[in-house]
Amino acid sequence: MRRTPHRRAVATGALVAVAAMLAVGAQAGTGTAATPRPGPAQAVPAPGALPAELSPSQRAELIRAAEAGTADAARQLKLGAQEKLVVKDVSKDADGTVHTRYERTYAGLPVLGGDLVVHKSARGALKGVTKAVTARLTVPSTTPKLRPAAAEAKAVQAARALGAERTAAAEAPRKVIWAADGTPVLAYETVVGGLQDDGTPSELHVITHAGTGAKLFQYQGIENGVGNSQYSGRVTIGTSGSAPNFKMTDTGRGSHRTNNLNHGTGGSGSLFTDADDVWGDGTPSNPQTAGVDAAYGAQETWDYYKNVHGRSGIRGDGVGAYSRVHYGNSYVNAFWDDSCFCMTYGDGRNNTHPLTSIDVAGHEMSHGVTSHTAGLEYARESGGLNEATSDIFGTAVEFYANNEKDPGDYLIGEKVDIYGNGEPLRYMDKPSKDGNSADYWSSRVGDLDVHYSSGVANHFFYLLAEGSGPKDIGGVHYDSPTYDNKPVPGIGRANAEKVWFKALSQYMSANTNYAGARTATLRAAADLFGEGSATYNTVANTWAAVNVGSRVPDGDSGGSVFESTDDVRIPDAGAMVTSPITVSRSGNAPGTLKVGVDIVHTYRGDLVIDLIAPDGTAYRLKNSDANDSAADVRTTYTVDASAKAAGGTWKLRVQDVYAQDTGYLNGWKLTF
Missing domain, CATH: 3.10.170.10 (Elastase; domain 1)
Incomplete structure (x- = not known):
């Protein structure tokens, strides 16, 4: 789109x-x-995983090549006949890996929430795909029942409800496919101009169902801050x-x-x-x-x-x-x-x-x-991540400038004195010190103003860079807690910046939430430092420290972890699906092999789950149970796999054996 x-x-x-x-x-x-101020001793990123500096002409050539291959890419991704890809951006790693970010159209209409990133090796082999939505796009009709004027009226009404002044449509409603909520529907996007209540220009984007007129989503194009x-x-x-x-x-x-x-x-x-x-x-x-x-x-x-x-x-x-x-x-x-x-x-x-x-x-x-x-x-959790990204890199720039009049710190806007009392706008070590921001994730975080939901990612970044507990940095005292009261060591600010930038530019998409941000940063850490490395595990543990996901078993750096974060749709009462993990480890697997499973499903009793060893041996992890009506499977199983070689491709196999409920595999991992 x-x-x-x-x-x-x-x-x-x-x-x-x-x-x-x-x-x-x-x-x-x-x-x-x-x-940069030296951080804790950590692994150095693999040079090949770092982004290559591209001249404008080199970047333009990559984009031209990607544009010439959009039809082939669409076929390779098995997109529908009416789906087309539009190149948005291309980046390249030093080892030649190319990450191409696409937006999608359907029947010529922009798809909101349909963006994806294709990752290919230097030789052109497909390494993976990061998608905002996994569902295939199908819309019964692209002829709207709702008139554009009605969509515009809904949008203006939404803007006025927020207290905006001088509201009027900045541009005529345009037909779009709204896919961000998982089920694609025909919709209108209307942009309403005017002023917000503090005088900031307003550019409210309102998505309206083209059949029912219901408001599906809205977000502010002008992103406020101080x-x-x-x-x-x-x-x-x-x-x-x-x-x-x-x-x-x-x-x-x-x-x-x-x-x-x-x-x-x-x-x-x-x-x-x-x-x-x-x-x-x-x-x-x-x-x-x-x-x-x-x-x-x-x-x-x-x-x-x-x-x-x-x-x-x-x-x-x-x-x-x-x-x-x-x-x-x-x-x-x-x-x-x-x-x-x-x-x-x-x-x-x-x-x-x-x-x-x-x-x-x-x-x-x-x-x-x-x-x-x-x-x-x-808006929602993606809006908090947007705000946090700006806080993270605003802080990074301040450290980079190394200006003695404004030394680097983890305080946001400390020099502006917006409140007139010398206090900064936000604190990254403990965001709740501002009285509004969230230190940790909860199901309510997405309902907060994006400047306050950003606290979860700001806290994560501080912990990832500097570690938990009390410390003095550049003359400022910090004392950063963790959700589970367990320490995290930090990987150094320079490494943390590289992880966040790679995750942002190559693995996040428009509607990434906090669980998705964890997935994106782990992929970035795997590229930079190796999957299962101490630094990779610290990234996982730091997310757990802000209540997103779980820690690596056996402490802060115990065990080698191999993880798949690819989403796999589980068909309702359908065929078995598998997700692979390639393990690079000598010797046999342990007698206490840990299998962490994260499945989102509306009725987990429908599910049968097996671990498949490289030689094809199946280990039953979970049987179906028609009386188990709870949702989701988020647990760690222990398997005696000591008779099997550790190296090779392991698979998690899942089948939904009963009708009416649906879900997907959000990810899984092996800990040796």
Whole structure:
């Protein structure tokens, strides 16, 4: 599907071009490329699993090749005759593995929630597919019963119910296939413009059933957030031009430019210019000062993604976005807007606290990166993951900048002082310290505002990077708890960043929830460090520490774990299905082989489950039981497999033997 342009708010730095390098600001302290603080001793990622840095021409060539092969890819994936693939993005690992992200159409209509990622080896062999939905797309008719005007009225009504002002359809309703809830239906997507109650632009996307008129889903395209107004001392930024007409345009970073809205709320504003290439004076009364912070945040974010993850610009195409500062009057927010490909910053309380700090800039631009990779929808658990991703990479950019005036920390927006009491906006070590955010997952997390449901992933990332318990980092004291009161050691911030970026760009999709994020990060960890490695197991245990999934048996690093996270649909009263795991281990299997099973099913009594050894021997794990009406199978079985060789392909075999109830295998693992 082609997503309607999104605006993502929170904190976005600008990208700055370099023609002339100059000093800016009135305080001392120069921002330089960061030297990451060493984390706990951990395995180094396998070089071949890291993303390769692609030039714009190399990326364009990969995209052209993918576009030329969409029909073959659709056949290989056994898509229906009316389904087509549209290339959204391509990334490549150093070992030649290519990850192609597709959106789908059905009968020419965009499929919302139908995105998928195909993973192929350097030789073109299929390594796996990550799908947002596993069901095959079939829709009885693409002729709607509901008129577009009725869908538009429903959407405007939904926007008004949220307190939006000046609501009106920003564009006519378009027909789509809504597949995110598992059963594809014909629907309308309507985008409603206006203002949110705090003055932030509104871009509410409302999905309406084209037959019944029922509202299926809604999300805010403008993603709100706040950052702290902060100055980074005397810094160098990329500019262009010559005296007396220097421009705040960074030609070395995709020609990112920084514009002055001069307290307006529309248009692109006017580009900052200067006679002597010395910008601002470090005070909010000088309009250039906020521009300097935005430009500096943009260049640090650009450099971070390019030098750490091999991504050149938000879209990976070498093209810079632009920044707008001085939005509105005393506007306490900042936002990313896909439709203008720009970051926008308010001036904060009393127009004296611009939301242009480094972490806010990194946060906002990271919304853009998310939009052009996984495209996490800004609602429910996926919205929390979207927000957390921006907090994670905003924090990463702050550490990367290594600026003595704003050292890296795990506090979000600490320099903006949005509350007027010196407290940060969010805390990653214990998110609940803000009074609203969730430390751990629960079934209610998806009902929270996305800035608060983000706490689960923020907490996970802090624990994964630094480990649990009390510690001092950069002069800040942290004390991070765990859900199960068991410690986790952390893998170091640099490794944690690599895991999250690879998971985001190659294994998450628009509707990924927290269980899916666990799956995505484990796949990323397997690529980077090896499946069953100590680092892989730490990722699994860290999710358990925030109540997502279970720990590796026998402690924090006990046993080698081999896991499949691929979804496999279980036919109702149908044939047996299997899921393979290839084990690379010498010797025989243990007498206490642990088989962890995670099946989502509406009536588990229907299920028969077997473990199949590489030589074909079957071990019965579970019999059917017509009286067992409970849902799901989430348990660990113990098998005496000591007579079998450990190495080879093991399979989990599942059959639903009774009619009326359905489900799927969410994943399983072997612990040796």
